[in-house]
Amino acid sequence: MNDASRADYRATLNLPATDFPMKAELPKREPARVAWWNEQQIYRRALERNAGAKPWILHDGPPYANGELHMGHFLNMVLKDMFVKIALLEGRAARFVPGWDMHGLPIELETLKHLGVKDFHQIDPLELRAKCKERALYWLERQSSTRERMGVFAEFDRPYRTVDPSFEATIVEALATLAEREQLYRGLRATLWCIHDETALAEAEIEYETKVSPSIYVRFRADAAQRTEILARFGYVGEENAPLSVLIWTTTPWTLPANVAIALRADATYGLYRVDDELLILAEALAEQALGDAFAGAQLLASLPGSALDGARARHPFAQRDSVMVLADYVDLESGTGAVHTAPGHGADDFATGVKYDLPILNPVDASGHFTAEGAPYTGMQVFAANDRIVADLRESGALWRFESYSHSYPHCWRCHQPVIFRATAQWFIAMDQNRLRARAVEAAQGVAFEPEWGRARLVQMLENHPEWCISRQRTWGTPIPAVVCKGCNESLLDPRVARIAAARFREVGADAWWSEPVERFLPEGFHCPRCGSTTFEKERNIVDIWFESGVTHLAVLGHDATLPWPSDLVLEGGDQYRGWFRSSIVTAVALEGHAPYRCVVKNGWVNDEQGRPMSKSRGTGIDARDAMATFGADVLRLWSASVEFVDDVRFGPNVVEQVARVYRNIRNRIRFILGNIADLPPEAIVEPAAMLPLDRLACRVTDAFVAEVRERYAAFGIHDAYLAIVAFESEMSGLAFDAWKDPLYSGQRDGARRRSAQSALFYLLRGFLTALAPLLPFTAEEAWQSLPEALRGDRESVFALRFADEHRVSNAADLALWEQLRTLRAQVAASNSPRDFEIAVDLYAGGEQFEALAALGETLREALIVSEVRMHRDPAAQSARLTIGQASGAKCSRCWKFRDLRDGDARGAICEDCERAVSALA
Numbered sequence: 001m002n003d004a005s006r007a008d009y010r011a012t013l014n015l016p017a018t019d020f021p022m023k024a025e026l027p028k029r030e031p032a033r034v035a036w037w038n039e040q041q042i043y044r045r046a047l048e049r050n051a052g053a054k055p056w057i058l059h060d061g062p063p064y065a066n067g068e069l070h071m072g073h074f075l076n077m078v079l080k081d082m083f084v085k086i087a088l089l090e091g092r093a094a095r096f097v098p099g100w101d102m103h104g105l106p107i108e109l110e111t112l113k114h115l116g117v118k119d120f121h122q123i124d125p126l127e128l129r130a131k132c133k134e135r136a137l138y139w140l141e142r143q144s145s146t147r148e149r150m151g152v153f154a155e156f157d158r159p160y161r162t163v164d165p166s167f168e169a170t171i172v173e174a175l176a177t178l179a180e181r182e183q184l185y186r187g188l189r190a191t192l193w194c195i196h197d198e199t200a201l202a203e204a205e206i207e208y209e210t211k212v213s214p215s216i217y218v219r220f221r222a223d224a225a226q227r228t229e230i231l232a233r234f235g236y237v238g239e240e241n242a243p244l245s246v247l248i249w250t251t252t253p254w255t256l257p258a259n260v261a262i263a264l265r266a267d268a269t270y271g272l273y274r275v276d277d278e279l280l281i282l283a284e285a286l287a288e289q290a291l292g293d294a295f296a297g298a299q300l301l302a303s304l305p306g307s308a309l310d311g312a313r314a315r316h317p318f319a320q321r322d323s324v325m326v327l328a329d330y331v332d333l334e335s336g337t338g339a340v341h342t343a344p345g346h347g348a349d350d351f352a353t354g355v356k357y358d359l360p361i362l363n364p365v366d367a368s369g370h371f372t373a374e375g376a377p378y379t380g381m382q383v384f385a386a387n388d389r390i391v392a393d394l395r396e397s398g399a400l401w402r403f404e405s406y407s408h409s410y411p412h413c414w415r416c417h418q419p420v421i422f423r424a425t426a427q428w429f430i431a432m433d434q435n436r437l438r439a440r441a442v443e444a445a446q447g448v449a450f451e452p453e454w455g456r457a458r459l460v461q462m463l464e465n466h467p468e469w470c471i472s473r474q475r476t477w478g479t480p481i482p483a484v485v486c487k488g489c490n491e492s493l494l495d496p497r498v499a500r501i502a503a504a505r506f507r508e509v510g511a512d513a514w515w516s517e518p519v520e521r522f523l524p525e526g527f528h529c530p531r532c533g534s535t536t537f538e539k540e541r542n543i544v545d546i547w548f549e550s551g552v553t554h555l556a557v558l559g560h561d562a563t564l565p566w567p568s569d570l571v572l573e574g575g576d577q578y579r580g581w582f583r584s585s586i587v588t589a590v591a592l593e594g595h596a597p598y599r600c601v602v603k604n605g606w607v608n609d610e611q612g613r614p615m616s617k618s619r620g621t622g623i624d625a626r627d628a629m630a631t632f633g634a635d636v637l638r639l640w641s642a643s644v645e646f647v648d649d650v651r652f653g654p655n656v657v658e659q660v661a662r663v664y665r666n667i668r669n670r671i672r673f674i675l676g677n678i679a680d681l682p683p684e685a686i687v688e689p690a691a692m693l694p695l696d697r698l699a700c701r702v703t704d705a706f707v708a709e710v711r712e713r714y715a716a717f718g719i720h721d722a723y724l725a726i727v728a729f730e731s732e733m734s735g736l737a738f739d740a741w742k743d744p745l746y747s748g749q750r751d752g753a754r755r756r757s758a759q760s761a762l763f764y765l766l767r768g769f770l771t772a773l774a775p776l777l778p779f780t781a782e783e784a785w786q787s788l789p790e791a792l793r794g795d796r797e798s799v800f801a802l803r804f805a806d807e808h809r810v811s812n813a814a815d816l817a818l819w820e821q822l823r824t825l826r827a828q829v830a831a832s833n834s835p836r837d838f839e840i841a842v843d844l845y846a847g848g849e850q851f852e853a854l855a856a857l858g859e860t861l862r863e864a865l866i867v868s869e870v871r872m873h874r875d876p877a878a879q880s881a882r883l884t885i886g887q888a889s890g891a892k893c894s895r896c897w898k899f900r901d902l903r904d905g906d907a908r909g910a911i912c913e914d915c916e917r918a919v920s921a922l923a
């Protein structure tokens, strides 16, 4: 268009005009769009439009209300929003209630730190709870506005919050029902215990980190009588008086004070070895490894299976008692000695063995990890600090065989990152096998759909390995477990009647009542201890595991209203939630409702940096969602979310963003082209596809196929596939139709039939394109829709008032084949180096139906090829259409540049007949 002669006719061309800017400036414009959506209540109006339809519910797994949202949150929250928007555009009543997990230790710890309080026992629980709530609400507000900033549609004005009185009441009602069904019990258990936070931990609250521990081999020496008895079992008759020991291995010396047994493997072979002047018993398979240098000189005197040692005894290395030999399946022959030190108070396997053999369950360690009087001579010492002292004492007494440092994967608290211990304490549990709960949960999971499909096996595995669920925590910031302790006999009671009264009270005034009101307030009339008959009680001070709280969000949110039915259609969270929320939700749902709480489980992957490493603030790759949106804009980041295979782990960083930003700019420019060319299309001039010129009608059919494909991808959670379809459609349309339409749009008669047909096709195409795009790029799609003349928008106040069903009409294989044919032919013309497009005349040879189909395109065939002339030739022998390129006849029109027989123009140059008509229509 910089041709000087053309400039003269410029004013007579229909050049594109639109307010839709080329430059997106997303960080600047998006916040205003969020405000506009709120003002216009676009989400509510979209729901009202779909009000008669069947609800479709994505139930939000609650983020924890602590800290800024990161890009992992962004991916997850934006994916959820995409599916909600897809459902809206499919005409479903898709209410999305966002929620927050607000109780629990991280907030309690952060609040204590904020207050400068070291020990939570030193602050009034009600004061601490008030401060924790303040803190949690602060983070909720911040996260909520960040979520809105992402372009998320949700009922932000009425979220669910685990701190709400109604939610706390739901939790306690759930406990009451579980108590009625005898699904809860109080038991002594070796639970994972954080000595730093002084609380029991659930398995989901554990992470494994490398820890260096002392690895020690210790002699458990038999006294004279025990020695005789053991040698008899071996059938070994020696005259010697060499001392005899069972050799055990442990990496937790601090658990030795609680040792009561040595576990052996029934089917393993144990050897009686002479090593120097002593006798040692250990598994033969491990002898070389365990005895080390001494193995070469060791003499195997006799062997027997572990089962033959069941019940034999040896002396504890320092406590004044025996340690009994027992059998256990978990004893492995990979490491150690095959003789496993067993302290039922300090290990899950040990505990099970202790119960099986009725062993004493010793727990000489208090909540803060210090030895009690029972732990003498280590009373008062912290367990990990006591390791060195215990090893030194063993060395001194001659019980230590060997010492090494050992680096291993060890359970740590996920909150404070300190190593945890096993500790036997009285806790409240959900009995996983009572009422066949575990088996029923596994059955329920079979009826759920999973994406990816292996998610089912993963969840089932998590359920099958689910330990008894310890739901009590010894902290302050949470929902109380409404148990009472009998003052007469010290019995703890979790009575459903007490729980129901507490739930009703919490619903009125919140769970603070448990701390602020007297215990009598919660007791039913005539309540007495079933064990001793006493009528005086005190409140227990335990709160509920927050995994139980988030595990009942489905009960708090769904099923109270026909527009939010239970169960939900979809849950979508990170892969860690198979062990976390997916699992806790299905366990509570099956226990309370008998069914899975969701119909479909989708997981998203982790967001790593561009090298595939975890994002890290210290490496400079960790970025808050808020900052990322301020830099790149939400829509570009949403397009990134769509561009990755979200079920896998994904990569994020400036280079990755730059790549999608390029795709974004293409999409934006194409939208701008369409908007610029239909600004003057009056609604009454819109032509239906059937009445359009052939090329235009064809483009509409291709749009239909595109919309159908995107819908199909969306329905199968294929966001990435839909993204690819969008990119492909954009490039196909640009490469054929848009280029072909430029000439008739720019140089055609402004209100002529040719131009109106092309404009109608563009508008049709735009609606399909924006509907497909809106879930992924809501800001841009809305901006485009609002840039349309009001008359074209009609009663559709927002792009979210469009519906897929209105856009997808016809799909015709013959049309699509013809389209492909045109693309091939156009590519051949474009590939010819010279002459330039409009200097070309094409001779096109085709046979049979192909000839008919191409000929039926008429003048639009010439437009599609962007040449000045097409001469069709019947060639019955042609398998497929072929063309030859020649020089167009005539001369170059000064206005449209096509080669034509020209009229005498005016001073602006000679023009063709069509141009002459277009120009004179303007006069």
Ligand SMILES: [Zn+2]
Residues within 6 Å of the ligand: 194, 195, 196, 197, 413, 414, 415, 416, 417, 418
């Ligand atoms: Zn901790």
Ligand SMILES: [Zn+2]
Residues within 6 Å of the ligand: 486, 487, 488, 489, 490, 491, 529, 530, 531, 532, 533, 534
């Ligand atoms: Zn009692």
Ligand SMILES: [Zn+2]
Residues within 6 Å of the ligand: 747, 893, 894, 895, 896, 897, 898, 911, 912, 913, 914, 915, 916
């Ligand atoms: Zn012309």
